[in-house]
Amino acid sequence: MPGPLELLVILLVVLLLFGGKKLPEVGRALGEGIKEFKKALQGDSDDSQKKKK
Template identity: 50%
Template sequence: MAPSATQILVVLLIVILLFGAKKIPELAKGMGSGIKNFKKAMKEDEDEEIATKNVENKAQDNIQATTKTEEKQA
């Protein structure tokens, strides 16, 4: 069930009464900054996982190449 326009206005009025009109932009800026930092951290984690997988794949390739070279020499 979606909130009606009246319910949204009541919630906004309560927020303005609790925090004051001057604090609301500060709160929004803080929330935006928090979301931005969260997304940045998520991207860094994904990049780190990709880099780790690339290193693991290269190491596995080197092991396989070394094994093939040793087999040819034997």
């Protein structure tokens, strides 16, 4: 797990790459992507449980 200083450096690099105005949009897209990924994982485990029954 990265330390506080490493997280600060990562945050600064992201801020420089995307800029302040674009950052909320990038964060929102990342959050939606993670949500879809978790939903797909949950769907896969549900499908495998149904096949076992």
